[in-house]
Structure formats: structure tokens, C-alpha cells
Amino acid sequence: MRNLLFFIPLMYTYCTRLRTFLKCFSLVCIYFVPVVYLLVLVLPSGYWSVKSVLFVFLFLVALYDVYEIGYIQNDTETVKKEVTPTSRLSREQLEYYGRHRWLIYVCRAAIGGVLVACLYDEVGTAGTVCFTCALLLILLTYQLYNRLRCHVNMLLYFMLVSLRYCTPFLLFPEYFSVELLVTLLMVFPIVKTLEYRSTKPPHVTTNIFFRKYILKFDSRRLTLWRVAAYGILSAIAVVLYFNGFFSAGHVIVVVYMFCFRLGIYALIKMGANPKGYLEG
Numbered sequence: 001m002r003n004l005l006f007f008i009p010l011m012y013t014y015c016t017r018l019r020t021f022l023k024c025f026s027l028v029c030i031y032f033v034p035v036v037y038l039l040v041l042v043l044p045s046g047y048w049s050v051k052s053v054l055f056v057f058l059f060l061v062a063l064y065d066v067y068e069i070g071y072i073q074n075d076t077e078t079v080k081k082e083v084t085p086t087s088r089l090s091r092e093q094l095e096y097y098g099r100h101r102w103l104i105y106v107c108r109a110a111i112g113g114v115l116v117a118c119l120y121d122e123v124g125t126a127g128t129v130c131f132t133c134a135l136l137l138i139l140l141t142y143q144l145y146n147r148l149r150c151h152v153n154m155l156l157y158f159m160l161v162s163l164r165y166c167t168p169f170l171l172f173p174e175y176f177s178v179e180l181l182v183t184l185l186m187v188f189p190i191v192k193t194l195e196y197r198s199t200k201p202p203h204v205t206t207n208i209f210f211r212k213y214i215l216k217f218d219s220r221r222l223t224l225w226r227v228a229a230y231g232i233l234s235a236i237a238v239v240l241y242f243n244g245f246f247s248a249g250h251v252i253v254v255v256y257m258f259c260f261r262l263g264i265y266a267l268i269k270m271g272a273n274p275k276g277y278l279e280g
Contacts, residue, residue: 006104009065016088041249062115070142078146130170158193230258
């Protein structure tokens, strides 16, 4: 049973990255809520039905099915090259992966293929092609990210996080816009990339300016940093609104992220100590 995480989309994310209810709740707040909200914002009002809600669930599962391939490779292959690797899998799971490597990837590819095929009737050729190309780009970027260990990884990380947020909207290329792209980047990828490798020790030089002068090598400062970062982005979003670049709907989702981070900061200041908070 413990090896099913290699095959079931989202299960690998939960078992190796989330592990707690609060982290699952956080993922819902920082990913699923903004993505679904922006889908509601950009798609025609008459689009939504019970069928379309199921459709949204399917393409998010398809996205994570592929995205987790990068997680799996990182946790099984990349760790072999690291001096002090982060161990997310047990020895038994690593041995299982070693024996069934190709079965895992074939099953992941098959699941992704079936899910994408199910999406075709809903979005047509253009949407399916754009979505599939984005999934393949995620796989390609992960091949570089998991093999390289240099400063360029920060750029690759930005690409990966951006693709995770942007890919769902490529199913509807006719509704994708510069305004939507900028909003998606402001919701998460920009802030997350700026704090890249923030919990690493001082001898790690990647993103050293941020870690040395902003965090002062203290990951506990991340909570306040996120409040400040989203406060600045919210102010920028308001300026863009008054200049006619954003609609009010675009501003709302950025302000929502600011409120979410501010709420976490308030809870921490009141003494809350969520298990695994700020741990990757």
C-alpha cells in the first residue's frame, strides 16, 4: 500500500511534500482557490455546470500526474548526487522504485494520456495541444532542474512554478491574456522564486543576497517577508487597475494572497506553531 504513491496522482504530493492537514489546506488556499477563481473570472459565465466542475478536477489531476514525475525523479535519482540529500522516501520505497522504475513512469504516462484524451471533447484541438505541450515542457524543464546544480536552477524553478499555475489556462488559449499571465505570476511564482532555497545553510551560495540580507539566514523571517512581498504586489495591482491594465477581479486575487499571508503571520504572532511549517 505504501508504494501506491508512485502511481496515484496527488498521493505523492501529499505523502512527500504535505503530510499534514494544515499543509493540504494551505495548498488549497494558495493554488486551487486562485486557479479556480481565475478560471471563473476569465471563462464565459454560461460555461459552468456540474460537468465543467468535473472537467476542472480532471485537468488538475492530469497536471499533478505529470508534475509529480519531477518530484519522483528528484527524490530517487537526484538525491544520489547530493552530499546531504533530503530524504522523503523510506529505504523500502527507494528499493521498490529501483525495481519498478519503468512501470511507474509508463503508468504515469498512461494516466496522463487518458486524462488528456478525456479533456479533448471539452476544449477541442487547440486547447488540448497547448495543454499537452505545457505538460511536456514541465517534463523537459524537470529533466534540467533535477540534473543541474548551479545558479540557473533558480530560473528553472521559476519556470516550473509558473507552468504549474499557467498550464490549466492553456486549455482555453482564446482566453489567455497578458493580464492573466501577470496575475498568475503575482499570485505565487514571483514571491516563491525570490525566496528560493531560503532554508539552506550559509555555505549554499544560490540566492545568497536574499538569504543573507533579507532573511539573515533565519527562515522564521519568511512569514513576515511574505506579508511584505504580497503587500507590495497588492499595491502594484491597484496601480495597474487604475491604469486600466487590471480589472477589479485581477486585483482581488492578489489582495486575497496578501490577506492569506497576513492571517498566517497573525496566527504565528499569537503563538500558533503548525507542525512542519516552513519545512519543504
